[in-house]
Amino acid sequence: MSAPTAARVRRRARRILxxxxxxxxxxxxxxxxxxxxxxxxTPNARLRSATPSFWPTHPTWHNxxxxxxxxxxxxxxxxxxxxxxxxxxxxLVFAFLAALAISRYRFAGRRSFVLAVLFIQMLPAExxxxxxxxxxxxxxxxxxxxxxxxxxTASVVPFTVWMLRGFVAGVPVELEEAAMVDGLSxxxxxxxxxxxxxxxxxxxxxxxxxxxxxxxxxxxxxxLPSESAQTLPLxxxxxxxASVNRGVNWAEVMAASALxxxxxxxxxxxxxxxxxxxxxxxxxxx
Amino acid sequence: MTDTLVRQTSRPTTxxxxxxxxxxxxxxxxxxxxxxxxxxxxxxxxxxxxVTSLQEYGxxxxxxxxxxxxxxxxYARIFxxxxxxxxxxxxxxxxxxxxxxxxxxxxGFALLMRAVGRVVRVVIQVSLxxxxxxxxxxxVTVWRWLFDWRTGVVNWLLVQVGFDGYAGHxxxxxxxxxxxxxxxIIVWMSVPxxxxxxxAGLTQVPDEVLEAARIDxxxxxxxxxxxxxxxIRPVLAIVLLLQIIWDxxxxxxxRLLQDSGAPVSDTNLLGNFIFExxxxxxxxxxxxxxxxxxLLLTIxxxxxxxxxxxxxxx
Numbered sequence: 001m002s003a004p005t006a007a008r009v010r011r012r013a014r015r016i017l018x019x020x021x022x023x024x025x026x027x028x029x030x031x032x033x034x035x036x037x038x039x040x041x042t043p044n045a046r047l048r049s050a051t052p053s054f055w056p057t058h059p060t061w062h063n064x065x066x067x068x069x070x071x072x073x074x075x076x077x078x079x080x081x082x083x084x085x086x087x088x089x090x091x092l093v094f095a096f097l098a099a100l101a102i103s104r105y106r107f108a109g110r111r112s113f114v115l116a117v118l119f120i121q122m123l124p125a126e127x128x129x130x131x132x133x134x135x136x137x138x139x140x141x142x143x144x145x146x147x148x149x150x151x152x153t154a155s156v157v158p159f160t161v162w163m164l165r166g167f168v169a170g171v172p173v174e175l176e177e178a179a180m181v182d183g184l185s186x187x188x189x190x191x192x193x194x195x196x197x198x199x200x201x202x203x204x205x206x207x208x209x210x211x212x213x214x215x216x217x218x219x220x221x222x223x224l225p226s227e228s229a230q231t232l233p234l235x236x237x238x239x240x241x242a243s244v245n246r247g248v249n250w251a252e253v254m255a256a257s258a259l260x261x262x263x264x265x266x267x268x269x270x271x272x273x274x275x276x277x278x279x280x281x282x283x284x285x286x
Numbered sequence: 287m288t289d290t291l292v293r294q295t296s297r298p299t300t301x302x303x304x305x306x307x308x309x310x311x312x313x314x315x316x317x318x319x320x321x322x323x324x325x326x327x328x329x330x331x332x333x334x335x336x337v338t339s340l341q342e343y344g345x346x347x348x349x350x351x352x353x354x355x356x357x358x359x360x361y362a363r364i365f366x367x368x369x370x371x372x373x374x375x376x377x378x379x380x381x382x383x384x385x386x387x388x389x390x391x392x393x394g395f396a397l398l399m400r401a402v403g404r405v406v407r408v409v410i411q412v413s414l415x416x417x418x419x420x421x422x423x424x425x426v427t428v429w430r431w432l433f434d435w436r437t438g439v440v441n442w443l444l445v446q447v448g449f450d451g452y453a454g455h456x457x458x459x460x461x462x463x464x465x466x467x468x469x470x471i472i473v474w475m476s477v478p479x480x481x482x483x484x485x486a487g488l489t490q491v492p493d494e495v496l497e498a499a500r501i502d503x504x505x506x507x508x509x510x511x512x513x514x515x516x517x518i519r520p521v522l523a524i525v526l527l528l529q530i531i532w533d534x535x536x537x538x539x540x541r542l543l544q545d546s547g548a549p550v551s552d553t554n555l556l557g558n559f560i561f562e563x564x565x566x567x568x569x570x571x572x573x574x575x576x577x578x579x580x581l582l583l584t585i586x587x588x589x590x591x592x593x594x595x596x597x598x599x600x
Binding site: 015018019021022023025026027029030032033035036039047048049050051052090093094095097098100101102104105107110113114115118119120122123124125126127128129130131132133134135150151153154155157158161162214215217218221222233236237240241244248250253254256257258260261264265268269 | 310312313314316317318319320321323324326327328330331332334335338395398399401402403406407409410412413414415416417418419420421422423424425427428429430431432434437439442474477478531534535537538541542545546547556557560561564565570573574577578580581584585588591592595596
C-alpha cells in the first residue's frame with residue numbers, strides 16, 4: 001500500500017471514530033427526554049420491574065388519559081393559559097412600543113434606558129421574590145392571574161425590548177417614507193409596510209414570552225401559594241410530591257411531565273435561532 | 287445562525303432615523319407602559335427591600351406597628367451568622383464548578399460538531415435542542431426518576447457495570463451526592479446554550495486562516511490552541527460569565543430535589559436561604575438584606591456583559 005493511501009485510510013478511520021463519539025454524545029444528551037416520553041407511554045407495572053426496557057414494548061395512552069382526567073390538571077392548565085396569555089400580550093405591546101422609541105428616536109435618557117434594560121434582565125428572581133411576595137400579599141393579589149402576570153411581564157419585557165430593537169432597526173425608515181409619499185398616512189404606512197416586516201420579530205418575542213411564562217417556577221412558588229391557583233409547573237411538583245410517600249407512580253409522573261414539556265419543545269425548536277443570536281451576537285461579531 | 291442580528295445591528299445608517307431630530311414627547315409616551323410595569327414589578331420590590339433591610343421588621347410590624355429604622359443592624363446580624371457564610375461558600379463553589387464544567391463540556395460539543403459530517407452534526411444539534419427545550423421542572427422530574435433509588439436507570443446501569451453497592455442507593459440523602467445530582471442536571475440543561483453559541487463562534491473563523499495554518503504545518507492540536515481558541519475568546523468569555531451569573535442564582539432545581547427528603551439546611555444555596563428566611567421564618571428584614579447582597583453581586587458580575595452589549599448598540 002502506498003503512503004498516501006495509508007494516510008487516507010487513517011483519516012477515514014478517524015472520521016468514523018469522531019462520528020461515533022458524536023452519536024454517543026447525542027444519544028446521552030437526548031436520553032432523558034426519550035426516557036420521559038417512553039415512560040409516559042409505558043404501563044406503570046412494567047416500569048416497576050427490576051430490569052428497565054429501553055424500547056416501547058406495550059405502549060399505552062392510559063397514563064396520559066388518567067393524568068388529564070385527574071381533578072387538578074384542568075384548573076392548572078387554565079391558570080397556566082391565563083397567566084401566559086396575559087403575559088404574552090402585555091409583553092408584546094409594551095416591548096414593541098419601547099423598542100420603537102429607542103430605535104427610531106434620539107432623546108434624552110435613551111442611553112440610560114437601554115443600560116437599565118440590560119441590567120434589569122440580569123437581575124435574579126431569587127433576589128426579589130421576598131419583596132414581590134410582600135407586595136402581592138399586602139395588596140391582596142396573591143393567587144391572582146393579574147398579580148403574577150405583572151411580575152412576569154416586568155421580568156420578560158427587558159429582554160424582548162432588546163430583541164425587538166434589532167428587528168425595528170432592521171426596517172429602514174425610508175420604506176415608510178416612500179409609502180407616505182405615495183399617499184398613505186403615517187399610521188397606514190406603519191400598518192401596511194413596517195408591521196408586516198416586523199412580524200418575524202414579534203412572533204419570536206411572543207414565543208419567548210410564552211416560554212418564560214409557561215415554564216416559570218420560582219416566582220410562581222411565592223406568588224401562587226394556594227393549591228387552587230397553581231400553574232402547570234407547580235402542579236407537576238405537587239403531583240410528584242403527593243405520591244412520594246406511597247411509592248411514586250412514575251408512569252403517571254412522566255406523563256404529567258410530558259404534557260408540560262411537549263408543547264414547549266415544539267415552540268422552542270421554532271424560536272431558538274433568535275434567542276442564541278440575541279444573547280451573544282455582540283461577542284460573535286467582536 | 288447569528289447573521290440576521292449581526293447584519294441588523296451593524297448598519298448604523300438606519301438607526302438614528304431622520305425624523306428623530308425633531309423634539310417630541312412621543313418616545314417618552316412609547317416608553318411609558320414598559321417603564322410603568324418595570325417600576326411596579328421590579329422597581330417597587332427593590333425599593334421595599336432597601337427600606338426593609340434598614341428597618342426592624344418583626345412580629346410587631348407584621349401586626350401594623352410602624353417599623354423603626356435600625357441602620358445596618360440587619361446586615362450585621364445576618365452577615366455575622368455562620369449559617370449565611372456556609373451557604374455563601376457552598377453557593378460560590380457550586381456555581382464555579384457548574385459554570386466551568388458546563389463551558390468545558392459545551393466547548394467539547396462545539397468542537398465535536400465542527401469535526402463531524404453534516405448528518406451527525408444535525409443529530410447532535412437536535413438532541414441538544416431537546417435538552418434545552420425541556421421545561422426546568424420537567425427536567426428535574428425526569429432526572430429524579432433516572433436517579434430513583436429503587437427502579438432508577440442510573441442505579442440499574444451501575445449495578446450492571448459491576449458496582450453492586452449502588453443497588454438501592456439513595457443519591458439525594460447525602461449532601462455531596464445530592465449536589466452531584468444537581469450538577470448533572472444543571473450541566474445537562476446548560477450545555478446546549480454554550481455548545482451552540484461556541485459553535486456559532488467557531489463557524490465565524492475564516493477558512494483562509496485555517497488553511498494558512500495547515501499550509502504552515504500546524505497539526506490539529508496546534509490549530510486549536512493557537513488559532514481557534516484565541517479567535518473565539520470573546521464568545522467564551524461572555525458564555526462563561528453568563529453561566530457564572532446564572533449558576534449563582536440556582537434555586538428551583540435545589541428546591542425540587544429537596545422534595546425527595548434531602549437534608550434541607552445542608553443543601554440550601556443562596557436563593558433557598560433567602561426563601562427560607564423570608565417565607566419560612568418570616569424574617570423579612572434579614573431576607574431583604576441577603577437579597578440586596580445578591581442583587582449587588584449580580585450587578586457587579588453583569589457589568590462586563592452589559593458593557594459588551596452596549597458597545598454593540600451605542
